[in-house]
Amino acid sequence: MSGVLAGFATIGMIIGVGFLLAHLNVLDATAQRVLTRTAFFVASPALMVTVLGRSDVHQLLSANLIASLASVFVVATTYVLLARLVWKRSAADTVIGTFSAAYVNAGNLGLPIAAYALGNAALIAPMLLAQLLVLQPSGLTVLDAVTHVPQPGMSRGRRLLLRVTRPLRNPLAIGSLIGLALAISGVKLPVPISAPLGLLGGMAVPSMLLAYGISLRLGPRPGAGEPPVHVATILALKLVVQPLVAYLIGAYVVGLSGHALLAVTVIAALPTAQNVFTFAMRYGRGIVLTRDAIFFSTVLSLPVIIVITWLLA
Template identity: 60%
Template sequence: MQGVFEGFATIGAIIALGVLLAQLGVLDLAGQQVLSRLSFFVASPALMVTVLGRADVTSVLSKNLVATAAGVLVCGVLYLLAARLVWHHPPAETTIGTLSATYVNAGNLGLPIAAYVLGDAALVAPTLLMQLLVLQPVALAVLDNAVSARRFSWVRAFSRPLTNPLTLGSLLGLALAVTGVSLPMAVQDPLELVGGMAVPSMLIAYGISLRLGPRPGHGTSAVEIGFITVLKLVVQPAAAYGVARLVLGLDGTALLAVTVLAALPTAQNIFVHATRYGRGVVLARDSIFVTTVLSVPAIALVAALLG
């Protein structure tokens, strides 16, 4: 369990740094915007190129991916129904809420947990690739069209993800992994340096928001945050476990990996997306905060029961 607590301690320390910088007046809400935009347009695409370029793409077709996708689908459908029938959210806010309920922190938390708890960092690859190449591009297409003043166009809906820096970085990284091509060191090294800014930028911006924005639990519905939390930490791992165990026949480390990774908290980059498009910012922030805190006992419980 050391890897679980090390991963959360790292995240907590960087978020605390953001809170401290805001408290001292070193960075303000304008600085938060700069950090978010830097991460969205520059650092995160570079990170996707370097991370996906080294990934084992054959793992995308594994049973782990099917079980992971099942958990995402169940939670996504449940939230979409609630957003439409209960909270009556417009499309952009519904998209941010759906991501908050389904998109796990597979990068800066899933990787250390896979390496230290599950014993193989490659186990996070199916989740990471599915989110980057399927869930994220679809969500960004909806957000792009939702905030546009022009009439909806299917051509624009399918073409806009290809102009999104995160999607382009993901596709380039996948192309490198499929072809086995390695970038020249003169390109690879700068990309890795720039990509290294992505996660710290996200977390520091999130910490600034915690200090200067509305306090967690203020500015959005506590009931909706609670619903998202239950979907994220209970329903998603339960659905992934059920499909993996009962339908696909997984057991041992493979079953543990699917369930633990499905119980990860909401990813910090959902806050970046919400900030970038100006929709559902407080909803994303509070979902990240609550699920991150409560996922510690949730993941520990899963590991204890299945490990």
């Protein structure tokens, strides 16, 4: 349990630094945009190469992967149906809302919890794979398609080529695919390449957290920007439905038990990832919604994880 508390405390302190720097006018909205662009285009792709590249492929392609994929699929599908049929949200806003409901904080919070609370950092790999190679590329492809404005005079064939190849040109998707290829092939990058990638990847999480802290200070207070029922639905999907689906699929479909079942359930109950806020900033959609979802899910996920651990440990 100390690993869980340490992970949450680390996140809270860095967000607090971003909030304080914005309050003191050291960083402003321009700095927030620079931090999010750096994380999106440089640091996060490097992090994906290093994290996935050193993952155990057997751990990636385990029964936990099925449970993780199922939890992501059920929550994402439920939110998309609600957003499009009930709330009449645009395609771009629907993608950002789906990320807020289904994209767990598997990186900066999941890794320490897996390492210190669950005893094995590799346990986070299946959820990382489900998100980085399924949820994230599909969502970003939609965002690229609906927010991209072709240049005047561009031919129809060139527009079609750009649309078809857009997923392959997304920096996060490229980083994820390279990392997966390294894990499957067993190839180890030479130090002159792996060392700079490690340094660049190390900027990803702090950049996201600092930018998020700035948004808490400069934007409306949490809970004031979006309809409460909308935020509450996202929180219910994230903190109740997703871990419940992971547990049910893990226990009754793929036969997980004991520590493995605890791990897949706890990981599914992690709060909304900070890089969802980076996506919202990058595409200019759902910024306040993602900020609120991250804030409240992070606060509420701690008691949820404690209850899950008490019931299943």
